[in-house]
Amino acid sequence: MTITIPDTNFLIYAIKHNINIDYEFSRILNNYEVVILNCIKEELEKLKTQLKGKEKFSINILLSLIKKYKTEDYNNGKYADEIILNYAKYQKNNNNKIVVCTNDKDLKRKLVDMGIPIIVVKQRNYFELQEI
Numbered sequence: 001m002t003i004t005i006p007d008t009n010f011l012i013y014a015i016k017h018n019i020n021i022d023y024e025f026s027r028i029l030n031n032y033e034v035v036i037l038n039c040i041k042e043e044l045e046k047l048k049t050q051l052k053g054k055e056k057f058s059i060n061i062l063l064s065l066i067k068k069y070k071t072e073d074y075n076n077g078k079y080a081d082e083i084i085l086n087y088a089k090y091q092k093n094n095n096n097k098i099v100v101c102t103n104d105k106d107l108k109r110k111l112v113d114m115g116i117p118i119i120v121v122k123q124r125n126y127f128e129l130q131e132i
Contacts, residue, residue: 002032003091006101007084008043010121011066013103015058017124021065024127028119029099034069037087039080041071081107088116099129 004025014021025032044066048059076090077083084100088111091098100111101119111118122128 002029002097002099004029004032004034004099004101004119005037005084005088006034006040006119007104007107008040008047008080010101010103010119011040011044011062012047012058013121013124014127015062015065017121019121019124019126025119028127028129032099035072036066036069037080037083038071038073038075039083041066043080085110085114089114092116101127 006021011021014024025034041063044059044063048056048063051059072087074087074090075083076086081104084102084107088098088100092114099117099119100107102108102111103120108118108120117129117131119127119129
């Protein structure tokens with residue numbers, strides 16, 4: 001089983017571009033479990049109060065979508081990216097397969113340096129697994 005951790009921007013980008021998140025994960029990963037870290041859920045809740053119109057609608061769709069995924073209350077770090085990195089390192093050190101979903105350049109570089117595979121959105125249309 002591959003633990004799959006999406007970051008906030010990855011989720012928002014996928015919804016904004018009408019990408020079927022579940023289909024794409026199942027297309028590129030055989031056996032996976034999407035885990036939403038509590039910091040990601042909190043960021044979405046915060047954005048919900050700040051945004052209006054289509055953006056707020058997208059956040060509401062995401063908040064209902066992520067309810068079906070496992071939520072992990074892991075807070076080892078100050079910012080969401082730091083928490084994601086620490087969680088990924090923790091899972092890797094416990095010999096669990098993990099992949100992080102992000103388009104953030106700094107986060108991708110740090111994950112690659114740690115030997116953790118990533119999933120990115122390509123051509124605003126589909127997900128691509130980039131293994132190390």
